[in-house]
Structure formats: structure tokens, C-alpha cells
Amino acid sequence: MADAAFLALTVITIGSAIAALEMRSLIYGSIALMGTLGGIAGFFFLLDAPFVALFQLAVYVGSIAVLILFTVMLVKRELIFKKIEDRRRKFAGIGLMLIIMVSLGAVFLDSGIKTITTDEPPVDFRDIGTDFVIYYWPALILMGLILAGSVTGALILARREDVENDQRVS
Amino acid sequence: MTNELVDFTLVSVALLAIGIYGLAVKRNFIRMLFAVEIIINAANLNLVAFGRFLPHAGGQTLALFSIAIAAAEVAVGLSLIIVAYRMYQNVDIADFRSLKG
Numbered sequence: 590m591a592d593a594a595f596l597a598l599t600v601i602t603i604g605s606a607i608a609a610l611e612m613r614s615l616i617y618g619s620i621a622l623m624g625t626l627g628g629i630a631g632f633f634f635l636l637d638a639p640f641v642a643l644f645q646l647a648v649y650v651g652s653i654a655v656l657i658l659f660t661v662m663l664v665k666r667e668l669i670f671k672k673i674e675d676r677r678r679k680f681a682g683i684g685l686m687l688i689i690m691v692s693l694g695a696v697f698l699d700s701g702i703k704t705i706t707t708d709e710p711p712v713d714f715r716d717i718g719t720d721f722v723i724y725y726w727p728a729l730i731l732m733g734l735i736l737a738g739s740v741t742g743a744l745i746l747a748r749r750e751d752v753e754n755d756q757r758v759s
Numbered sequence: 760m761t762n763e764l765v766d767f768t769l770v771s772v773a774l775l776a777i778g779i780y781g782l783a784v785k786r787n788f789i790r791m792l793f794a795v796e797i798i799i800n801a802a803n804l805n806l807v808a809f810g811r812f813l814p815h816a817g818g819q820t821l822a823l824f825s826i827a828i829a830a831a832e833v834a835v836g837l838s839l840i841i842v843a844y845r846m847y848q849n850v851d852i853a854d855f856r857s858l859k860g
Contacts, residue, residue, distance in 0.1 A: 603773050625797060641822050678783070685780065698765065698769075702764055739832070739834055
């Protein structure tokens with residue numbers, strides 16, 4: 590049986606996920622997305638994974654959501670408040686969402702997942718550190734390279750050469 | 760634990776469905792990125808939940824990798840949005856049809 594904190598987090602997470610997609614303003618939408626990401630961090634706390642929860646708060650709520658907010662601010666004012674969607678497509682999308690929710694939910698409720706419970710102590714976060722250093726160190730290095738490569742690629746993509754030239758002329 | 764694995768899985772299914780709705784309905788590039796983020800978070804929630812109930816450290820380790828890779832994906836996605844916006848002065852994906860080649 591779920592407790593009150595779980596139910597509150599569920600309402601916050603799912604409510605703000607819907608708000609992020611449905612709010613007219615993109616700025617409020619990105620703030621609502623922060624609520625979803627924070628709610629997921631709350632679920633991680635409930636699952637006795639404080640290290641992942643703090644990582645989620647630092648990376649997602651702290652940096653990604655702020656990055657998205659700044660990108661939204663770079664877009665023209667009328668585009669921030671303009672909602673672009675097709676009415677028929679919206680109803681089809683809601684139907685698709687309900688079909689996925691009901692069918693996948695029924696599959697999970699019918700499966701053996703319901704019987705899985707645990708009274709064992711949670712995984713110690715020091716074990717995660719040990720795993721990282723002993724088993725996953727090549728993946729860790731690869732991940733660092735991918736992150737560096739993607740950030741460099743993003744910088745190169747977003748660079749504006751014409752602005753530099755304009756400044757040089759003036 | 761008072762909460763069961765199936766509770767977390769159902770929340771994750773709901774988030775996945777909302778994300779797919781966003782990808783199917785929205786034509787705004789930024790909102791589609793929101794939907795992708797919601798789907799990735801649903802997957803992370805599943806990883807940590809299964810890792811807690813097995814119990815195994817692998818779930819949390821994979822979730823950490825997934826969060827880091829998602830950060831890279833968002834950085835590239837946002838820079839693509841900025842480039843596309845600069846080219847088309849719009850964030851409607853219907854305007855980006857010329858990208859099809």
C-alpha cells in the first residue's frame with residue numbers, strides 16, 4: 590500500500606508533467622518541467638537512493654532545466670505564448686496516451702511484479718562508487734568523452750560567426 | 760518498504776504515456792524536448808525502483824549513466840533548436856521540412 594508521501598509525489602510529478610506540455614507559456618512550462626524532475630528526485634529518496642536523487646537534483650533541476658529556461662528566453666516573445674497544435678491530432682494523442690496507460694498498466698498489474706516486495710536493507714551508495722571504479726571504469730571514461738564531445742559539438746553548432754564579424758567591423 | 764514495486768512502475772507507465780502524447784501531438788520543438796525528458800525520467804525511475812527491490816547496485820549505477828547521457832543529449836538538442844530557430848525564425852517542426860533533404 591502506498592503512503593502519503595508517495596501519493597503527494599505522484600500528484601506533483603504527473604500534474605507538472607501534464608502542465609509542462611499543456612501550459613500556454615513555454616516559460617511556465619519549463620518551470621513545471623522542473624517540478625516533474627524534482628518529483629522524480631523525491632521518488633529516488635523514497636527508494637532509498639539519496640545519491641541518485643541528489644545527482645538528479647544537481648544535473649536535471651540545477652542545470653538542464655535552467656539551460657532549457659534560457660533557451661526559451663532566446664525565442665521570440667510571440668512564439669513563447671503561441672500554441673501550435675492540431676485539434677484532431679490532439680484527440681488522437683489523448684487516445685494513444687490512454688491506450689498505452691491502460692494496456693501497459695494492465696500488463697504490469699497482471700504480471701508477477703505485484704508479488705515483489707523487499708525487507709532487505711537498501712544498497713549502500715559506497716557500493717555504487719566501488720562498482721564505478723572496479724567494473725564500470727571504461728564506461729565512465731567513455732561517458733566523460735561523450736559529454737565533452739557533445740558539449741563541444743553544441744558550442745560549435747550554436748556559434749555565430751556573423752556576430753563576431755559585425756563586431757570586428759564596428 | 761510500504762510502497763510496492765508495482766506503484767513505482769505504474770507512475771513510470773503514466774509518465775511514459777504522457778511523454779508519448781507530447782511527442783505525438785506537439786509541433787513545438789522545445790515542447791518535444793520536454794516530452795523526451797519526461798520519457799527518460801520514467802525510464803530512470805524504473806531502473807532505480809527495480810534496483811531497490813532486487814536489491815542490486817546496478818540499477819542506481821545505470822540510472823547515473825542515463826542521467827549523464829541525458830545531459831549531453833539536452834545540450835545537443837538545445838543547440839539544434841537554437842540553430843533551427845536562427846535559420847527559420849520559428850520553433851514549429853512543420854517549418855523544418857526542408858531538413859528532409
